[in-house]
Amino acid sequence: MADPILEVHDLRVTFDTEGGLVPAVDGIDFAVAPGKTLAIVGESGSGKSVSSAAVMGILPSNAEVKGEVLLDGRELVGLPDDELRKIRGNDIALVFQDALSALNPYYTVGWQVAEAYRLHHAVSKKAAFKRAVELLDKVGIPDAARRAKSYPHEFSGGMRQRVVIAMALVNNPRVLIADEPTTALDVTVQAQIMQLLADVQEEFGTALVLISHDLGVVAEVADDVLVMYAGRAAERGTVRDLFYRAAHPYSLGLLGAMPRIDVPPKPRLTTIPGSPPSPGSIKTGCPFQPRCAYTERVGERCITERPELTPRPGEGDHEAACHLGRRPEVVS
Amino acid sequence: MPGLVWFVIRRLFSALLVMLALSLAVYLVFYAIPTDPALLACGKPCTPDRLEQARHFMQLDQSTMQQYLNFLKGIVAGRSYGEGAAVLHCDAPCFGYSFPLARPVSTLIADRFPVTASIALGAAVLWLVIGVSLGVLAALNRGRLLDRLAVGFALIGVSTPSFLFGLLAILVFGFWLNMVPVNGYVPLTESPVDWAWHLVTPWLVLAVLQASSYIRLTRAQMLEELNLDHITTARAKGAGERRVVVTHGLRGALVPIITLFGLDLGGLLGGAILTEKVFSMQGLGDLLIDSVGNLDVAVVVGVTLFAAFLVILANLVVDIVHGALDPRVSHG
Amino acid sequence: MSSSVAGVVSPTRQALRRVRRDRSARFGLVLVVVLIVVAAASPLLVKLSGQDAFTYHIDLLDPVRGNAPRGSFGGVSAEHWFGVEPLTGRDLFSIVVLGLRTSLVIAIVVTLVTTVIGTLLGITAAYVGGWFDAVLSRFLDFLFGFPQLVFMIALGIIVPTSVPRPLLLIGVLSFFGWAGLARLIRAQARSLVTREFVEAARSVGSSGWWVITRELLPNLLGPVLVIATLAIPGYIGAEAALSFLGVGVPPPTPSLGRSISDSIVWVYTGTDPWFMVFPGIALFTAVLGFTLLGDGVRDAFDVRLRRTH
Ligand SMILES: Nc1ncnc2c1ncn2[C@@H]1O[C@H](COP(=O)(O)OP(=O)(O)OP(=O)(O)O)[C@@H](O)[C@H]1O
Ligand SMILES: [Mg+2]
Numbered sequence: 017m018a019d020p021i022l023e024v025h026d027l028r029v030t031f032d033t034e035g036g037l038v039p040a041v042d043g044i045d046f047a048v049a050p051g052k053t054l055a056i057v058g059e060s061g062s063g064k065s066v067s068s069a070a071v072m073g074i075l076p077s078n079a080e081v082k083g084e085v086l087l088d089g090r091e092l093v094g095l096p097d098d099e100l101r102k103i104r105g106n107d108i109a110l111v112f113q114d115a116l117s118a119l120n121p122y123y124t125v126g127w128q129v130a131e132a133y134r135l136h137h138a139v140s141k142k143a144a145f146k147r148a149v150e151l152l153d154k155v156g157i158p159d160a161a162r163r164a165k166s167y168p169h170e171f172s173g174g175m176r177q178r179v180v181i182a183m184a185l186v187n188n189p190r191v192l193i194a195d196e197p198t199t200a201l202d203v204t205v206q207a208q209i210m211q212l213l214a215d216v217q218e219e220f221g222t223a224l225v226l227i228s229h230d231l232g233v234v235a236e237v238a239d240d241v242l243v244m245y246a247g248r249a250a251e252r253g254t255v256r257d258l259f260y261r262a263a264h265p266y267s268l269g270l271l272g273a274m275p276r277i278d279v280p281p282k283p284r285l286t287t288i289p290g291s292p293p294s295p296g297s298i299k300t301g302c303p304f305q306p307r308c309a310y311t312e313r314v315g316e317r318c319i320t321e322r323p324e325l326t327p328r329p330g331e332g333d334h335e336a337a338c339h340l341g342r343r344p345e346v347v348s
Numbered sequence: 349m350p351g352l353v354w355f356v357i358r359r360l361f362s363a364l365l366v367m368l369a370l371s372l373a374v375y376l377v378f379y380a381i382p383t384d385p386a387l388l389a390c391g392k393p394c395t396p397d398r399l400e401q402a403r404h405f406m407q408l409d410q411s412t413m414q415q416y417l418n419f420l421k422g423i424v425a426g427r428s429y430g431e432g433a434a435v436l437h438c439d440a441p442c443f444g445y446s447f448p449l450a451r452p453v454s455t456l457i458a459d460r461f462p463v464t465a466s467i468a469l470g471a472a473v474l475w476l477v478i479g480v481s482l483g484v485l486a487a488l489n490r491g492r493l494l495d496r497l498a499v500g501f502a503l504i505g506v507s508t509p510s511f512l513f514g515l516l517a518i519l520v521f522g523f524w525l526n527m528v529p530v531n532g533y534v535p536l537t538e539s540p541v542d543w544a545w546h547l548v549t550p551w552l553v554l555a556v557l558q559a560s561s562y563i564r565l566t567r568a569q570m571l572e573e574l575n576l577d578h579i580t581t582a583r584a585k586g587a588g589e590r591r592v593v594v595t596h597g598l599r600g601a602l603v604p605i606i607t608l609f610g611l612d613l614g615g616l617l618g619g620a621i622l623t624e625k626v627f628s629m630q631g632l633g634d635l636l637i638d639s640v641g642n643l644d645v646a647v648v649v650g651v652t653l654f655a656a657f658l659v660i661l662a663n664l665v666v667d668i669v670h671g672a673l674d675p676r677v678s679h680g
Numbered sequence: 681m682s683s684s685v686a687g688v689v690s691p692t693r694q695a696l697r698r699v700r701r702d703r704s705a706r707f708g709l710v711l712v713v714v715l716i717v718v719a720a721a722s723p724l725l726v727k728l729s730g731q732d733a734f735t736y737h738i739d740l741l742d743p744v745r746g747n748a749p750r751g752s753f754g755g756v757s758a759e760h761w762f763g764v765e766p767l768t769g770r771d772l773f774s775i776v777v778l779g780l781r782t783s784l785v786i787a788i789v790v791t792l793v794t795t796v797i798g799t800l801l802g803i804t805a806a807y808v809g810g811w812f813d814a815v816l817s818r819f820l821d822f823l824f825g826f827p828q829l830v831f832m833i834a835l836g837i838i839v840p841t842s843v844p845r846p847l848l849l850i851g852v853l854s855f856f857g858w859a860g861l862a863r864l865i866r867a868q869a870r871s872l873v874t875r876e877f878v879e880a881a882r883s884v885g886s887s888g889w890w891v892i893t894r895e896l897l898p899n900l901l902g903p904v905l906v907i908a909t910l911a912i913p914g915y916i917g918a919e920a921a922l923s924f925l926g927v928g929v930p931p932p933t934p935s936l937g938r939s940i941s942d943s944i945v946w947v948y949t950g951t952d953p954w955f956m957v958f959p960g961i962a963l964f965t966a967v968l969g970f971t972l973l974g975d976g977v978r979d980a981f982d983v984r985l986r987r988t989h
Contacts, residue, residue, distance in 0.1 A: 074583045097589075105586035112584075117577035121676055122599050132585040167675040183585070366822050377835070507968035509917050511924050512940060512960050519947055621829055622921055633830075637925065640834045652830055663824070 058244035126164025253334035263336035444646030453650035464631035474555035479562020487570035505560025569601035614662020618655025705976020711969030731771035802865030836927025902981035910974035
């Protein structure tokens with residue numbers, strides 16, 4: 017693999033809340049190289065958004081971040097806010113999960129995109145606005161010069177997501193973190209947005225961290241995949257490792273929950289029974305154990321010993337955190 | 349824009365209806381008084397004959413409904429009381445005539461309004477500035493000393509009845525320290541310096557108390573606003589803390605603040621009753637209290653309507669400003 | 681359903697727990713409890729002090745100083761815990777605790793009345809909608825356009841004295857007070873009405889009354905409680921202001937506002953500032969206690985009371 021532009025080592029995020037300390041992210045590693053796409057998948061609450069916010073350094077003040085975040089070899093954790101501010105939105109940009117609430121309702125979209133540009137370039141408001149219109153046009157907003165003067169609520173969901181993407185791209189960031197950029201959108205719009213991201217990546221060599229629920233999308237665009245479960249990495253590898261050689265029962269469950277075009281849709285997708293644990297609630301053993309169909313085969317260890325990532329067969333660095341030595345066969 | 353024009357016309361029309369209903373209500377209530385206002389005008393000794401004369405002159409011998417219609421007619425066409433040499437003219441728009449004070453109501457209001465307006469406007473500027481800036485500072489320093497001080501100050505402010513605080517201020521600054529005049533009003537046109545000097549204490553008293561509500565409101569709104577997703581977006585763009593707080597946070601908190609401000613100011617302009625009483629200033633509130641004591645119904649009706657008009661006007665202005673401040677509100 | 685998950689506590693219990701943990705709310709609660717106990721036991725306390733609020737003690741006044749009380753702190757002594765009123769020599773402790781009772785009774789009764797009326801009308805308007813909602817909204821506009829204090833003063837002067845003043849005060853404050861509450865509750869209820877569980881209840885043919893009392897009301901308990909608690913200090917202040925202006929509770933019934941008004945001249949002449957201090961502190965404490973408690977309740981229920989248009 018080419019030298020990674022963004023590297024994350026043993027990232028831990030703990031929230032200090034009314035109900036005690038919440039370890040939302042409990043030691044994850046990933047890396048992404050220019051022009052490549054890393055997908056982070058996992059159920060709701062597994063810590064995907066918290067991880068990306070930690071990389072950006074925009075977590076609320078009750079969060080404690082530990083570990084390393086290296087941008088082009090430069091450590092970001094612990095950097096003073098003044099320094100970080102120059103990187104945020106400039107070198108690393110974030111596309112938010114919910115475009116409606118991510119945009120400020122009181123300003124026009126053109127203003128908001130222009131603001132992102134002005135924050136990192138000493139240009140006039142007018143020039144920044146021109147740049148904003150250019151970006152809005154590039155992300156496929158029809159009649160961008162006029163629409164730039166509209167407010168977020170005057171756009172459709174898909175168009176709003178494009179605005180958010182324009183805002184993230186306006187400074188040609190080297191790393192783009194897209195947090196479920198297409199969840200709220202219908203399928204055709206989803207495809208358009210994904211195509212847009214792919215085009216940008218191709219044109220600028222942007223490294224993309226794509227957070228997604230949708231394994232279909234992941235299969236199509238990702239190079240590497242990180243599967244998260246309860247704030248930890250369950251499995252990581254290349255996209256082919258995951259889809260052809262998934263080694264963690266949880267990954268298999270996710271794959272089983274994936275809608276498929278070649279099979280007639282069932283009324284309900286096969287989902288993994290049970291619900292994910294709240295962060296930190298499982299202190300010993302494998303966090304997935306209560307929902308795992310393979311516990312019996314492994315026995316005691318799943319309850320007493322926390323599985324670490326260990327190498328698995330595959331292309332390169334395929335790893336999984338499971339006591340089950342060999343690849344589990346699908347149980348139905 | 350034509351939408352806004354229609355909105356204003358519609359609102360003014362409904363304001364007219366509210367004021368008609370209001371004036372009728374005031375008339376009906378005040379004509380249920382058991383004491384006869386003519387008694388005061390009758391002179392001594394008050395023979396039944398002279399009383400009857402007075403009643404006729406003041407047009408109190410007509411039915412309540414007829415008197416109300418006279419009042420309405422007077423607004424459009426003016427009215428006159430008595431006949432022959434003793435006739436009293438009240439030119440249109442005539443809002444009634446005060447027999448005890450021997451002046452048309454509109455003249456009385458015009459005389460007294462500058463006093464009330466001076467108190468209200470001066471205090472309003474102060475409390476808005478103090479309240480909003482302390483509220484923002486408190487929100488920014490949440491939990492720290494500055495926040496605690498501002499919150500404590502606001503708490504004492506909202507818990508102190510205005511008349512009590514006014515009396516204390518007069519006591520301390522007027523009597524003990526002998527710094528400021530303790531009562532009286534000097535017109536602005538006579539001497540701007542004396543005008544301000546006489547108003548300093550009422551301004552400060554009103555401002556400090558009112559500012560307390562604004563500190564609380566601003567702080568609460570800011571905290572809520574700073575929790576929104578688009579604030580995180582602003583941080584992710586690389587905006588500095590000042591920009592995040594003022595441009596993005598305060599902007600959203602502005603709408604409820606301005607709303608409250610308009611309503612408070614509108615209410616106060618109709619008579620800063622307590623303040624006027626405490627500082628012995630002859631404003632509208634003072635006029636009203638005196639008139640109620642004198643059973644001077646014409647003035648009570650006039651001042652009540654004027655006050656109501658100001659409240660309604662303030663509501664209208666607030667709604668228009670609201671539309672201007674929040675692009676999501678349309679007055680169509 | 682997630683409600684079956686063990687360890688989920690009801691929102692009310694959770695809120696109570698938060699109130700208990702919030703230091704200033706706890707302080708407010710203590711103040712409020714003390715105030716209510718004092719007010720409720722005021723006749724007893726007065727008896728205990730061996731005084732009453734009506735007997736003149738001319739002998740305790742100093743004619744040389746315009747009949748201000750003799751002795752320091754406004755004549756504080758073992759018999760007269762807060763000293764005596766100038767000019768009359770009546771026991772100030774009795775006047776203050778009985779005045780406090782007047783304030784609290786009026787404020788609490790008004791709060792109860794306005795809360796019941798405002799909640800029911802607000803919820804009904806949100807649920808029924810249509811003409812009822814339209815008429816109510818117009819009427820609320822009418823009330824908001826009203827210069828309320830002005831009107832209360834006027835009524836206080838012109839209503840015949842045969843109508844008991846406390847009742848008149850309660851009536852007038854309630855008449856104007858329910859409007860704000862109704863508007864807030866209506867806004868909160870409207871967001872509920874469109875939610876699934878209400879739709880569901882409707883679709884299985886539940887009666888309107890059933891939906892209002894079983895579905896909407898329980899869900900609005902938090903906001904109602906918050907608005908009501910926060911309204912009490914406002915009514916305490918309003919009653920005091922009206923009495924201060926001379927249109928509240930008439931003498932000889934003790935009233936904090938009136939005592940403060942009476943004290944002005946004694947304060948300014950410097951002859952007896954203590955006459956203002958005791959009623960002033962009582963009034964301040966009452967408003968402060970309920971404000972703190974109201975803030976705590978609001979934070980605990982996490983209710984947002986935005987003004988809605
Ligand atoms: N500010 C916070 N304070 C306390 N806990 C938090 C905070 N933010 C997030 N968490 C907790 O961190 C965990 C991970 O949340 P996160 O938003 O990263 O999930 P996610 O994987 O992005 O889920 P989704 O797919 O729903 O977006 C959750 O359990 C959440 O409760
Ligand atoms: Mg997320």
